Amino acid sequence: MLDEKILNVLRHNRDSYVSGEELCKLAGISRAAIWKHIEKLRLEGYDIEALPHLGYKLVAIPDSLIPSEIKWKLKTKVFGINVVSYRKVDSTNNIAYELAEKGMKEGTVILADEQLKGKGRHGRHWSSPSRGGIYMSCILRPSIAPNQISKITLLAAIAVAQAIRDFSSLEVTIKWPNDIMMDRKKLCGILTEMKAEQDSADFVVLGIGINVNSSIKHLPKGASSIMEELRHRGGKVNLSRVDLARRVLERLEEYYNLMKSEGFGPIIDIWKDLSVMIGSRVKVSLHGKTFEALAHDIDPDGALVVRTESGVLEKISSGDVAVIR
Amino acid sequence: MLDEKILNVLRHNRDSYVSGEELCKLAGISRAAIWKHIEKLRLEGYDIEALPHLGYKLVAIPDSLIPSEIKWKLKTKVFGINVVSYRKVDSTNNIAYELAEKGMKEGTVILADEQLKGKGRHGRHWSSPSRGGIYMSCILRPSIAPNQISKITLLAAIAVAQAIRDFSSLEVTIKWPNDIMMDRKKLCGILTEMKAEQDSADFVVLGIGINVNSSIKHLPKGASSIMEELRHRGGKVNLSRVDLARRVLERLEEYYNLMKSEGFGPIIDIWKDLSVMIGSRVKVSLHGKTFEALAHDIDPDGALVVRTESGVLEKISSGDVAVIR
Secondary structure, three states, rough: OOOHHHHHHHHHHOOEEHHHHHHHHOOOOOHHHHHHHHHHHOOOEEEEEEEEEEEEEEOOOOOOHHHHHOOOOOOOOOOOOOEEEEEEEOHHHHHHHHHHHOOOOOEEEEEEEEEEEOHHHHHHHOOOOOOOOEEEEEEEEOOOHHHHHHHHHHHHHHHHHHHHHHHOOOOOOEEOOEEEEEEOOEEEEEEEEEEEEEEEEEEEEEEEEEEEOEEEHOOOEEEHHHHHHHOOOOOOOOOOOOHHHHHHHHHHHHHHHHHHHHHOHHHHHHHHHHOOOOOOOEEEEEEOEEEEEEEEEEEEOOOOEEEEEOOOOOOOOOOEEEEEE | OHHHHHHHHHOOOOOOOOHHHHHHHHHOOOOOHHHHHHHHHOOOHHHHHHHHOOEEEEEOOOOOOOHHHHHOOOOOOOOOOOOEEEEOOOOOHHHHHHHHHHHOOOOOEEEEEEOOOOOOOHHHEOOOOOOOOOEEEEEEOOOOHHHHHHHHHHHHHHHHHHHHHOOOOOOOOOOOOOEEOOOOOEEEEEEEEEEOOOOEEEEEEEEEEEEEEOHHOOOOOOOOOHHHHHOOOOOOOOOOHHHHHHHHHHHHHHHHOOOOOOOOOHHHHHHHHEEEEOOEEEEEEEOOEEEEEEEEEEEOOOEEEEEOOOOEEEEOOOOOOEEEO
């Protein structure tokens, strides 16, 4: 990747101009080829100044979910091992699923600036306005039985919630099983899909949609974005999607490794810390029926345990659950 | 389907010749077109006699897993609603999976005379010699959570075991979870694959491979065929794959409907009746470890419950289990 080599030389010399000669030497590239690569980087959104006698200088980097940005200083070994970026796709989950079927490695990440048919749970639409969000799908190949997939969803929820907390001052919380909320508004959704045999998952595709810089007017009712929530609170309004995407990958890897070494127990504990649901009254919608109950606990498999009005404990592993104010 | 209309007229008149004129009238086809369709049927293996002045007569039908044969007198409403047949494929499960992803209906059946890359559990090979077996994959769209997929496998096992019992005099049994056995030899394997979200299956592909007329010399060690087992016992040796395939579809529909109306309880009861495993000493191979135990029961989710040597009951939902003689 000659483009990336040139880029990295320029990144390491942000305060000064790098002469054409030096750039060629450091990047291991011929003088004749340099202009072509500089132009390619500019097309990707990098602002590179070129001055006669002085040379080249990286003036601004784009907030684009492209491999050269995502991988820059990314502190992971597996998550982001391959990064495939698109301006516009139907659904990053569909692309990741197809690539996984073709044998693409664990840790491969598909990113897009815009999704035309973003997918939510149960065939619902996930609104994915252009350049406002992070639309990301990761290929995982965990050694789990199909009934363990809830664990991956809960793991992803804590990774994303923690990454948003690392990245902003927002004390986001988790709504079972897979929504990241700020004051009852949804900032992020997670859709886990899997191909499995009877007793083992072949692969899991972890889809994550985060509303970052999206304007409230481009989002459906009940949703908000990190930027909108920060603005309400007088905070920063132009956020780096790249920084957050990297942080999400790092947190995913951290918790994925934690689960592999310590089991699912610590993940549930963190989940409970980040959730405001346990102990709340909730409305459960399940198989076309709706009932109220008390959210009692998360069981070791990741199901929500509720206490119904007749006092019985019931395990909820599908359906929708909303906290009653 | 004009071919099928002609075929059906001939089938209903197996004892006599049908004049060209009559055939055209009954099948609603022009005199000019008839020869082309007769030729096509002959290419599919139908032996149709044509005598001047007398007309046409169906002399013999092929034992081919083709739609016109499978659907003939098939007593199902859903299983076999679409039948797609191949001479030779890599894997019927792969084709069914692709079709299911494109939205193909529940009950669609893919059949092949030969599989080049027949699949067993966990990426193992399933030997699929030409014309000896039934290699069949069904698309199901049950409303189940991913952890219910074992139930579909167990349901398929009883359907196939019962169909083989209906079809032959062999008192085949089931080995948990998905093998149909005759005297410790494997006659049939089942591979269930699914695409699922966290809390609901999108579709299930039910792959069934049955060794029907296969010669023992074309089968791997430990396997046998219905024909070989009947021959040992002095029985019939040329078996109709079509008859058995139809019977399997009928039994699948019967038990699928039973599960939908009565739940999984009756399926487990039938499974227990058809299994010789419960009460036997077994060797369990799981996550690279092997231990002996007593097969104690099947739990309500379809997992095998064994009593280990220390007296503890343990739930086995993956791995391999063999009865110790």
